[in-house]
Amino acid sequence: MLSRFVRLGPSTAKVLRSSTLSSCSKRVALGVANRRHVSTKLMQGVNMRALNPSSRITGIRLPYxxxxxxxxxxxxxxxxxxxxxxxxxxxxxxxxxxxxxxxxxxxxxxxxxxxxxxxxxxxxxxxxxxxxxxxxxxxxxxxxxxxxASASSEAPKKEEEPKKEEVQPKKEEKAPKKEAPKKEEPKKQEQPKKQETPKQQETATPSFTKFSRNEERVKMNRMRLRIAERLKESQNTAASLTTFNEVDMSAVLEMRKLYKDEIIKKTGTKFGFMGLFSKACTLAAKDIPAVNAAIEGDQIVYRDYTDISVAVSTPKGLVTPVVRNAESLSVLEVEQEIVRLSSKARDGKLTLEDMAGGTFTISNGGVFGSLYGTPIINMPQTAVLGLHSVKERPVTVNGQIVSRPMMFLALTYDHRLLDGREAVTFLKTVKELIEDPRKMLLF
Structure with a gap:
């Protein structure tokens, strides 16, 4: 090859050299381009891996x-x-x-x-x-x-505690050193008198300021704000009127005394008054359907069901969970549902579904010792029944004065929809059913 190459002329040799160098440079360029192409593909694969963790590229270690x-x-x-x-x-x-x-x-x-x-x-x-x-x-x-969870997040907390304990003794050791110079200045004992002067200036007011007159401002929570809005809305919207009656609780107390132990054994539920009053209200509402109705615009909505809202007091305010279709439940079933909802209310576990709706409300202020009261209507309902405490009072029975456990009932109703005759008839029916609970089995 060399001999042939030597025999060539100088111009031909230069041409061959240039062609050889150009081919080599092309190969190098192709190699660089291929490497760039590969690296670009690899980077694209890494980006795709970040976007889609399920994709995999063989032989490439991707960041986590x-x-x-x-x-x-x-x-x-x-x-x-x-x-x-x-x-x-x-x-x-x-x-x-x-x-x-x-x-x-x-x-x-x-x-x-x-x-x-x-x-x-x-x-x-x-x-x-x-x-x-x-x-x-x-x-x-x-x-x-x-x-x-990393162990390092918990370790520093445990290590900080002994450090604090180590620092405290150092402060206690320095404390006596500071007390020493105080003992060397007995003449400065008159300073407390100077300190008393500003206190006397602060109390240099009328005698009643000797007691605490501090004030604390607490922001109202959202539930309390909402309750305030709804109660004021009720007063501004409804033509509220309250009628009263009293009921002899002798028959209910006797019934409760006879069957409460048996009921607790079978159902685990304490037999109270709310189940009986709820059932009595559903039966009375059949005779006076307007009690269970509501005003919507220029229309009156009558319902063939009774969803009773039971007022329950909680630390945050009054809530009214709803017993659905109380007219179709037995007295014990209503009592069990009230107990369940009351427990959820006190534990703060009520849901919106538990409080949505309601066609009639019963509020039992008697559990707190209330003797009288005028409950406020839970809009858009038409009436609310208020129960109060049971007190032994002298009453006349068959011409004789006897002592009986009596309870005052209060029915607040919207006079726009419910007339006085209907409201009084409804409350009287509830009274009669409670005084003789056996009547509830006849309807």
């Missing part, structure tokens, strides 16, 4: 993207009529670990408390609100970084 991703915890849907609430509290702090489905926050609404649970297990990286802040449905409440 979930480690830096956070899961957003949103304010959940509450109800059609509820779009916002007040953040009551967070159960965890930033940096703490939380299990999946563990309670993270409680949101207080106009009607119920909504619990927000963690969607995943992980570490809380961010809390976007503070207690008493207003939160809206769909807002980001917090962020959680998925993962397992």
């Amino acid at each position: 993207q979930a480690r830096w991703e956070s899961t957003s915890v949103m304010v959940p849907q509450m109800a059609e009529s509820l779009t916002e609430g007040s953040l009551k509290e967070f159960t965890k702090k930033e940096g703490e670990y939380i299990e999946q489905d563990e309670l993270l926050a409680t949101i207080e609404t106009d009607k119920i408390d909504v619990e927000v649970n963690a969607p995943v297990s992980g570490t809380i990286t961010k809390l976007n609100f503070k207690p008493d802040d207003t939160v809206t449905v769909g807002e980001e409440l917090a962020q959680i970084e998925p993962g397992e």
Whole structure:
């Protein structure tokens, strides 16, 4: 090859050299381009892997993207009529670990408390609100970084405690050193007199200021605000009028005494008054259907069912869970449902479905010792029955004065829909059914 190459002329040799160099440069360029193409494909694969974790690229180690991703915890849907609430509290702090489905926050609404649970297990990286802040449905409440609990998050807490204990003795050791110079200045004992002068100036007011006159301002919770709005709306809308009657509870107390132990053994439910009064109201409403009706615009809505709202007092305010179709339930079934709803109300576990609707309300103020009272109508209902405490009073029976357990009943009704004759007839029917409960089996 060399001999042939040498025999060529100088111009031909230059041409061959240039062609050889150009072919080599093309190969190098192709190699570089291929490497760039491969690297580009690899990077595209990495990006696709981040977007789609199910995809895999053989022979390439991809970064663990979930480690830096956070899961957003949103304010959940509450109800059609509820779009916002007040953040009551967070159960965890930033940096703490939380299990999946563990309670993270409680949101207080106009009607119920909504619990927000963690969607995943992980570490809380961010809390976007503070207690008493207003939160809206769909807002980001917090962020959680998925993962397992790290031992390092709990270790510092345990290590900090002994450090605090070690620092305290040092402070106690320094304390006596500071007390020493105080003892060396007996002449400064007159200083307390100077300190008393401002106190005397503060109390240099009329004698009643010697007692505490502090004031505390507490923001009304949403439930209390809603109750206030509804009660005032009721007074402004309904033409409220109250009629009274009294009922002899002798027959009911005797019935309760005979059967309460047997009922507790069979059903585990304590036999009270609410089941009997609820059943009596459903029977009386059949004779006076307007009691169970409601005004909607220019129309009157009559119902063939009775959903009784039972007023239950809770630490946050009065709630009225509903016993559905009370007219179709027995006395014990109504009693069991009232006990179940009352327990949920006191535990703060009521749902919107438990309180939606209601056609008639019974409020038992007698459990608190009330003797008289005029309940307020639970709009858009037409009437509310108020029960009061049972007291032994002298009454006339068959011309003789005897002592009987008596209870005052109060029926507040909307005079726009219910006339006085109908209201009095309804309350009188309830009185007669309670004084002789056997009549309830005849209707």
